[in-house]
Amino acid sequence: MNREEIILAIQDIIKTIAPDEDVSNLKTDVRLRDQIELDSMDFLDIVMELRKRYGVQVPEDDYKELATLDGCVAYLGPKMQGKSLKVGV
Amino acid sequence: MTADRYDALVIGAGMSGLAAGIRLAQFGRRVAILERHALWGGLNSFYKRGGRRFDSGLHALTNFARPESKTAPLSRVLRQLRLRFDDLHLGEQGRSRLHLADVRLDFSNDFALLEAEVARAFPAQRTQFASFVRAVREAEPFTTVDPSASGRAFLREHLTDEDLVEALMLPLCWYGSAREGDVDAYQAIILFRAIFLEGLARPRGGIKPLLDLLVARYKAEGGELRTHHGVESVLRDSRGAARGVRLDSGDELLSDRILSSAGYVETRNLCGESSAPADQGRLSFVETQRVLSQPSASIGALHTLVFFSDSLRPAWRRPEEPVDLSNGVIACSDNYAGNEIAPRGLMRVTCLANPETWCAYDEAEYRTQKDRWEDAICAAAAPYAADPRPLTTQVDCFTPRTITHYTGHTGGTVYGSPRKRLDGDSGVPNVHLIGTDQGFVGIVGALMSGISIANRHALVAQ
Ligand SMILES: Cc1cc2nc3c(=O)[nH]c(=O)nc-3n(C[C@H](O)[C@H](O)[C@H](O)COP(=O)(O)OP(=O)(O)OC[C@H]3O[C@@H](n4cnc5c(N)ncnc54)[C@H](O)[C@@H]3O)c2cc1C
Numbered sequence: 022m023n024r025e026e027i028i029l030a031i032q033d034i035i036k037t038i039a040p041d042e043d044v045s046n047l048k049t050d051v052r053l054r055d056q057i058e059l060d061s062m063d064f065l066d067i068v069m070e071l072r073k074r075y076g077v078q079v080p081e082d083d084y085k086e087l088a089t090l091d092g093c094v095a096y097l098g099p100k101m102q103g104k105s106l107k108v109g110v
Numbered sequence: 111m112t113a114d115r116y117d118a119l120v121i122g123a124g125m126s127g128l129a130a131g132i133r134l135a136q137f138g139r140r141v142a143i144l145e146r147h148a149l150w151g152g153l154n155s156f157y158k159r160g161g162r163r164f165d166s167g168l169h170a171l172t173n174f175a176r177p178e179s180k181t182a183p184l185s186r187v188l189r190q191l192r193l194r195f196d197d198l199h200l201g202e203q204g205r206s207r208l209h210l211a212d213v214r215l216d217f218s219n220d221f222a223l224l225e226a227e228v229a230r231a232f233p234a235q236r237t238q239f240a241s242f243v244r245a246v247r248e249a250e251p252f253t254t255v256d257p258s259a260s261g262r263a264f265l266r267e268h269l270t271d272e273d274l275v276e277a278l279m280l281p282l283c284w285y286g287s288a289r290e291g292d293v294d295a296y297q298a299i300i301l302f303r304a305i306f307l308e309g310l311a312r313p314r315g316g317i318k319p320l321l322d323l324l325v326a327r328y329k330a331e332g333g334e335l336r337t338h339h340g341v342e343s344v345l346r347d348s349r350g351a352a353r354g355v356r357l358d359s360g361d362e363l364l365s366d367r368i369l370s371s372a373g374y375v376e377t378r379n380l381c382g383e384s385s386a387p388a389d390q391g392r393l394s395f396v397e398t399q400r401v402l403s404q405p406s407a408s409i410g411a412l413h414t415l416v417f418f419s420d421s422l423r424p425a426w427r428r429p430e431e432p433v434d435l436s437n438g439v440i441a442c443s444d445n446y447a448g449n450e451i452a453p454r455g456l457m458r459v460t461c462l463a464n465p466e467t468w469c470a471y472d473e474a475e476y477r478t479q480k481d482r483w484e485d486a487i488c489a490a491a492a493p494y495a496a497d498p499r500p501l502t503t504q505v506d507c508f509t510p511r512t513i514t515h516y517t518g519h520t521g522g523t524v525y526g527s528p529r530k531r532l533d534g535d536s537g538v539p540n541v542h543l544i545g546t547d548q549g550f551v552g553i554v555g556a557l558m559s560g561i562s563i564a565n566r567h568a569l570v571a572q
Binding site: 037039041058062065066069072073 | 136137138177180181186189190192194561562565569570
């Protein structure tokens with residue numbers, strides 16, 4: 022998965038968790054929490070969806086790596102290599 | 111003997127068990143909810159009598175919040191369970207009242223009403239009340255408040271008029287205190303927000319549509335709901351850790367994650383462990399519901415809820431007599447917006463009861479006492495709302511004995527053990543408490559409890 026696809030993957034997960042949020046205009050270098058209302062419970066859901074959809078494991082100590090979309094791309098890039106995007110599941 | 115292996119087993123299909131089940135099933139865990147009874151819902155369930163569906167305990171869904179308020183507990187619960195606000199079909203309360211002797215304070219889902227009422231009835235407490243409310247809004251009940259601190263002491267830090275303190279204490283005790291004579295300070299903060307700052311509503315159609323939504327969500331995610339499946343005991347390995355359960359049928363199910371909503375004392379009993387006498391809750395209720403031939407408001411019961419007391423110092427404790435008629439709660443369900451009850455009325459009255467007395471009666475005496483006290487409760491409530499008796503078309507009443515029978519809570523407790531385990535620790539490895547005895551009460555509280563313990567102990571720590 023390339024950068025665009027990872028961003029799409031995360032946006033789609035956020036849409037599943039918080040259907041009312043507009044995810045199309047998220048800035049990639051600003052903390053997700055500062056742009057949309059996400060608490061630590063929602064954050065856990067991002068991690069759980071990554072595992073469910075892509076089989077990607079994120080240990081608790083690494084949650085902070087996912088704070089921004091850029092962070093997601095950097096951290097998930099290697100783990101999502103060769104996987105295909107699943108949206109709307 | 112068959113043995114089946116699960117990622118997690120949930121004891122009890124009440125609000126907390128259903129919520130925990132949804133969370134686990136949603137993320138692909140193999141999970142079964144085991145419920146001893148034929149129906150789900152636990153303390154907040156439903157049953158049919160004389161062709162009419164009754165709710166077992168629905169006064170109000172506290173924590174009412176519109177979907178825009180994304181950080182409100184109700185919104186967070188809905189997000190975690192992936193339910194839509196509109197699917198709840200909530201109707202808001204009209205006006206409700208705190209009525210202690212000659213003190214009357216009205217409130218609604220518009221908090222300004224209570225502020226105005228306090229200013230009217232206790233003009234000297236105006237600024238104190240504002241400072242109290244600010245403290246409630248700003249507090250972090252789970253991190254900065256000592257879990258055993260007194261709620262009354264917290265109110266007294268800000269309010270100097272004892273009559274006002276007691277008036278505010280009454281609904282806080284009634285909607286969630288397992289502690290006699292007081293309410294935990296952190297609970298007082300949560301409950302004040304849930305009742306006054308957030309608000310009260312009722313799902314259209316009562317509790318069943320809400321339970322249907324939860325069960326459908328759970329099953330859609332592949333969760334197994336097994337009614338008539340009582341857990342007889344928890345199986346433990348040589349180190350004492352749980353490894354599964356034995357059912358009433360003798361069958362065994364295996365799992366090293368057990369989430370139990372049976373209660374602290376009850377769960378420890380299932381594990382073969384004792385608990386301290388101080389862990390056993392002492393508070394129980396008698397509640398009567400009366401279906402009226404016309405709306406409550408037409409006979410002068412204008413409020414949605416009335417918390418009443420004949421004195422300014424209501425006693426929140428187990429009474430000596432079978433029922434304490436001196437204080438209680440009246441709920442007129444047909445005074446919620448958009449309800450389905452009209453053109454009938456539905457009035458419900460709840461009072462504190464002595465569980466030992468109610469459980470000791472033989473069957474004939476039980477019937478006699480139940481009829482006698484049911485009538486006395488209606489008479490006691492009449493001056494605060496209206497007398498439902500002349501217009502009644504149907505009556506149903508439950509006692510501590512009913513609660514014990516249908517929920518397995520020893521002593522008929524509703525708010526469980528006075529010593530809560532906020533971390534869900536049952537003292538037995540692999541067994542985690544959810545629901546009432548984890549420390550969250552009420553519908554939204556119990557849902558939140560199931561969610562947070564499932565997240566912490568079965569999803570993160572996988
Ligand atoms: C009269 C009354 C009125 C109420 N009114 C309101 C209200 O208006 N608003 C509100 O928010 N809250 C109200 N409540 C409180 C609310 O119902 C509870 O706080 C909440 O439902 C508790 O949920 P729970 O999941 O913790 O436990 P429970 O609902 O008690 O669920 C536990 C379940 O576990 C099952 N179980 C126990 N032992 C076993 C076993 N060994 N094997 C299998 N199953 C077992 C029981 O059968 C039960 O179904 C009321 C309660 C009562 C009794």
